[in-house]
Amino acid sequence: MRTRIQIVSIASVLAASGAARADVTLNFFGDIDYVVEHAAETSNTFQAATLDVFASQTEGKFSFIGEMIIEAVGSNQFGIDVDRLEVAYKPTSWLRFRAGRLRSAFGYYGDAYQNGKFFMTPVSWPEMYESTQFDGVVPSHAIGLHGDVAYGLGQDRGKLTLDAELLNGRGNGLDDVPVFQDANNGKAVNLRLRYVGEGSLGGFIVGGNVYVDDIPAIDVDGDAAADHPAMHELVLGGHAAYVDDHFHLIGELVWFRHRAHGDVMTHKTVAAFGEAAYQFGDVTPYTRFEYTHFGDEDPYFVGSGIPNVDVQMLSGGVKYAASASVAVKLEAAADLKESHRHVLAQAAFAF
């Protein structure tokens, strides 16, 4: 009941602001799915679990983005999440600052597709970014300051871009985004350097990240499995993508190292994926392979609910662009190490 009241209230505020400013436009994103899943047993279900309301406004060198997601994740109860709340200032064409809650400049997938499944070729994010059961291991949600600068290499030679971020960083668990109160005073630093192709290399991007953070300790009464000590975190990532009107090739590799304060023992994890697709008119067949290897039991990931089990997931499917606002997808996936398979049909929309 409370959720319903909150949804009505927020919709009213958005509608009122829309009426007051005729140039503020609301967009609606979401997806409707039918999933057949086989793990310990086989299940099938329809899902209509996400509504994403997006608003943006530009006034001169300032711009605003607000994105509110109403979704039911892992349960039948809707919850509300403000996924993006950011103000940007762009004094020149090569320099931009942003502040607020934003998608961090980590890797390729997170800020290329944001929450728009309609724009993605597969049905969803790679698990390193987000899965249906838990938030991904990549630090893709962030609160803080962002700056990016671009340096042109000449006509049709592309450009180098550098993103630098100072953030609240990780919360008590992967699903805890410290939007109001950081759980510790240490701030995360994220740097991303990229080459962005132009001319004959248009659509090509290659880059890497360095992410450093201090993860706060958590001691949950009666739930020792969720406990973890305060930890230093170092994340190194590399990504390459070539996406044009026909080809779609994306690969990412991320290495995590966690070390508890005052300890010498480290926990290392590697996550990677590669996906390939080719667009024939409105039809795009694709495939994706995901790999995650936990060097040992990482207290932070395990405490966040991620099973300490390596993943080798192979998926393939087809996306059909029914219109500029609706895409229909069909995907089958299987974990090559575990007895876990699913088939998913999806209608994703962006109005």
Place this chain on the structure above:
Amino acid sequence: MTHRSVAARLVLCACLLALWAGQADAGFIVVKNAKNATSKLTKDAVKGVFNGKTKTWGNGDPIVLVIGTEDSPAMQWLADAIFRVSAKTFLSKLKQDVFKGDVPHPVSANDDAGTIKRVLAGAGVVGLISDAGAKSLPAELAVIAIE
């Protein structure tokens, strides 16, 4: 086959050819607010404007696009003549860049009158109107020539 039926077929072919040629010639022009000093752009520069890669005019004003639905003739012309893709593909990519926050939200119009109204509303607004509509442009609007 009689001479009469051959002649009738030739006339029919000529009519279809003329109709096709008329559709092919039905073009659009890029219009801007007269306060904007830009008078001509290369085809690549027009691409940069309408795919959002170029974000500001020479004077620093942010570029605001006037965009129609995928079945509007202007969007079909833009997608085909400038980007060589379908209107569906062009608009999907543009939506994605707006969603990322890389491109200001476009304003919408599906005909010449709507586009003219939108372009009049801001110095940085740019849109497309048909050749026919261009014959009676308001003084506050001007054409950007494509080189």
